[in-house]
Amino acid sequence: xxxxxxxxxxxxxxxxxxxxxxxxxxxxxxxxxxxxxxxxxxxxxxxxxxxxxxxxxxxxxxxxxxxxxxxxxxxxxxxxxxxxxxxxxxxxxxxxxxxxxxxxxxxxxxxxxxxxxxxxxxxxxxxxxxxxxxxxxxxxxxxxxxxxxxxxxxxxxxxxxxxxxxxxxxxxxxxxxxxxxxxxxxxxxxxxxxxxxxxxxxxxxxxxxxxxxxxxxxxxxxxxxxxxxxxxxxxxxxxxxxxxxxxxxxxxxxxxxxxxxxxxxxxxxxxxxxxxxxxxxxxxxxxxxxxxxxxxxxxxxxxxxxxxxxxxxxxxxxxxxxxxxxxxxxxxxxxxxxxxxxxxxxxxxxxxxxxxxxxxxxxxxxxxxxxxxxxxxxxxxxxxxxxxxxxxxxxxxxxxxxxxxxxxxxxxxxxxxxxxxxxxxxxxxxxxxx
Numbered sequence: 244x245x246x247x248x249x250x251x252x253x254x255x256x257x258x259x260x261x262x263x264x265x266x267x268x269x270x271x272x273x274x275x276x277x278x279x280x281x282x283x284x285x286x287x288x289x290x291x292x293x294x295x296x297x298x299x300x301x302x303x304x305x306x307x308x309x310x311x312x313x314x315x316x317x318x319x320x321x322x323x324x325x326x327x328x329x330x331x332x333x334x335x336x337x338x339x340x341x342x343x344x345x346x347x348x349x350x351x352x353x354x355x356x357x358x359x360x361x362x363x364x365x366x367x368x369x370x371x372x373x374x375x376x377x378x379x380x381x382x383x384x385x386x387x388x389x390x391x392x393x394x395x396x397x398x399x400x401x402x403x404x405x406x407x408x409x410x411x412x413x414x415x416x417x418x419x420x421x422x423x424x425x426x427x428x429x430x431x432x433x434x435x436x437x438x439x440x441x442x443x444x445x446x447x448x449x450x451x452x453x454x455x456x457x458x459x460x461x462x463x464x465x466x467x468x469x470x471x472x473x474x475x476x477x478x479x480x481x482x483x484x485x486x487x488x489x490x491x492x493x494x495x496x497x498x499x500x501x502x503x504x505x506x507x508x509x510x511x512x513x514x515x516x517x518x519x520x521x522x523x524x525x526x527x528x529x530x531x532x533x534x535x536x537x538x539x540x541x542x543x544x545x546x547x548x549x550x551x552x553x554x555x556x557x558x559x560x561x562x563x564x565x566x567x568x569x570x571x572x573x574x575x576x577x578x579x580x581x582x583x584x585x586x587x588x589x590x591x592x593x594x595x596x597x598x599x600x601x602x603x604x605x606x607x608x609x610x611x612x613x614x615x616x617x618x619x620x621x622x623x624x625x626x627x628x629x630x631x632x633x634x635x636x637x638x639x640x641x642x643x644x645x646x647x648x649x650x651x652x653x654x655x656x657x658x659x660x661x662x663x664x665x666x667x668x669x670x671x672x673x674x675x676x677x
Contacts, residue, residue, distance in 0.1 A: 249287050268402075270295075270643065271636045278305035281660035281668075283641070292668035295641040296655040299465070299497045302524035302579075303569045304657035310527045313565035317558045326355075326555050333560035340567055341535045344506060347515035350538040355531065355555030359496040359522035360388025362532035363459065365549060366518050367392065369534065370457035370490040373543040378455045380489075382419035384467030384647055387459060387494060396459065399466065399647050415450045418442055419464065420472050423602040423613065424621065435473050442480065452487035457518070462508035465497035468646035469611035469653050471604055477512040484517075490540060492518045496532070497609075500524040501570055501658055504580040504607025511606060527566050531559035575658040576607075582665060583608040586654050589669045593676050599627050600676075610654040611645065623650035631675045640671035 255274050273285040281304060283291040296302065303310060317333065326334050338353035345351065354369075356362050367379055381387060381396040388394070389403065395410030397403050404410070418441045425434040446452050460480060464470040484491040493516035498508035502524070509516055517540060522532035530553075534541065569575070583605045590612045594600040601613035601621055614631065616622040628650045635642040645653045656668070 251286055270632070271641060280304045281657040281664040289639065291639050291641050292664055292671060293641045293660075294635075294654050294656045294668055294672070295643045296524075296657050297528060298523070298643065299502060299655040300523045300528050302500050302502060302575065302658045303527050303566050303573075304659035305528075307527060307565075307569060307659065309569055310562050310565045313561040314529070314558055317561035320557075322558060323553065323556050325552065327550050331557050331560075333557045333564060334555040337555075337560045337563050338533075340564065341521070341533055344567065345519050345521075345535045346507060346509050347537075349515075351536055352538045352541040353533050353535040354541060354549055355533050355560070356551060357530045357532060357553055357556075358388070359494075359520065359532050360390045360393045361551070361554075362496065362520035362522055362534050363387045363393050363396070363492075363494065364390060366459070366492045366520050366534045366536075367457060368549070369541055369544055370492065370518065372548075373540045374456045374488065374490060376454055376456040378413045378415060378450050380415045380417050380450065380455055380458045382460060382464075383416050384419060384421070384464050384470060385416070385459075385461055385494075386464075386466030397466075413450075413454075415445075417445045417449075417458070419467075419470070420476050421470050422473070423604070431473070435475055438476060439479050442483070446483075452483075452489060455487070455489045457490040457492050458484050459492040459494055461494045461498065462512060463498050463503060463606055463609055466645055468613070468651040469604060469606075469609055471606050474512050477514060481512075481514045481516075490517045492516060492520065492536075494520050496520055496522045497655075498606075500566065501575045501579045502607060502609045502655070504576055504583065506570065506576060508606065508609075525566065526559045526562040529556075529559040529562045531556065531563055569659075573659065579608040579658045582656060582658060582660065583610055585665060586610045586656075586669070589672065593673065597676060599624055608654070608656065608658060612652050613646075614650045614652065623648035625649045628652060635671060635675040638671055638674060640668055640675065642672070642675070 252274055276284050276286045281293045283293055341353040342351035384398045387396045392411045394404050395414040418438050420438040481491050493509050495507050499521045518536035520534055525531050587605050590603040598617050599614055601615040603612050614624045614628040616624050628644050632642050632644050643653050645651045
């Protein structure tokens with residue numbers, strides 16, 4: 244149990260209550276002092292094992308020495324001349340690297356921005372410009388951001404959408420398979436066939452394909468609960484887009500940069516998206532995002548139609564270039580799979596002990612467990628999930644929930660975490676479940 248709380252912590256907590264809106268949620272009310280790898284130390288010298296990774300932002304861990312060195316080196320040169328005002332090498336070099344490492348051997352370009360939601364919005368902008376169409380299709384349970392446009396694409400009403408409308412028009416949500424919650428009488432293959440048929444019907448009953456600019460798909464749903472779709476479904480959607488001249492946009496904001504055991508999750512499904520959005524772990528905690536994809540699509544916009552004041556900040560670009568080097572040099576894709584296996588193994592142990600542990604699922608180190616009333620009914624157990632996450636956050640483990648019904652515990656630990664950090668975290672996890 245983390246018990247040490249000083250006056251300094253209490254003072255900052257009181258200031259937070261007074262000066263920061265309650266709409267900004269905090270899963271943990273302690274105050275960070277420093278962090279390294281997968282461990283955060285608060286101002287009271289308590290240690291926290293990080294299984295949240297700033298919501299998937301820290302695949303190379305906290306304060307990786309190569310990243311911090313790159314950031315410090317850039318700071319000594321300049322902070323931000325504004326790429327639209329005067330160019331700098333880190334933006335151009337990062338665009339080149341992103342075009343090289345993302346799936347597909349076509350001519351590509353990369354547009355740099357600030358946040359994941361901004362990347363989604365710009366992917367839609369260029370898709371509309373390129374196709375001359377307006378409609379946008381996302382998926383049930385999807386999450387794409389908190390701006391007006393991306394809220395409209397997101398499924399979960401509370402806390403993301405309630406009271407914030409009206410939202411942008413011409414947004415539609417298509418069916419997305421969820422094998423754990425398929426009808427019992429159907430086999431997996433029968434269920435996937437049914438969802439594919441529902442997807443076909445959706446383009447008859449909800450929106451005509453010739454009106455659709457793009458389909459935006461998370462290869463693995465993030466906020467929706469780390470739902471992994473069957474390969475057959477993903478490939479079907481991609482083929483459907485090809486057939487109807489629709490731009491296929493892979494939202495790899497949470498799945499990218501080694502999280503799933505591949506550099507990008509699209510690789511698991513043997514698809515090459517026309518456009519891909521990246522952010523989160525791209526710059527190890529600095530605000531940066533990108534839209535990467537076919538040159539003919541990104542080049543459809545005219546000068547001045549894309550960009551932003553802080554877009555592609557050189558300090559964040561320097562961090563991102565170092566991140567890509569670290570991913571390759573330290574073989575973090577392989578480490579992702581190894582970490583994921585160990586977390587899965589512990590969760591399967593807990594499944595044998597606790598009837599409230601439902602499905603355990605993962606792709607690489609993108610791991611989730613459903614918390615239910617019991618395994619027979621599969622009724623989502625939001626209360627038990629909240630208790631486990633709260634207990635973990637009181638005893639030195641940073642843990643997050645997810646899912647439409649808030650009954651899923653998700654794991655996004657840094658991929659550089661040591662065996663010792665992982666074992667400590669798993670011990671705390673077991674304690675929280677008990």
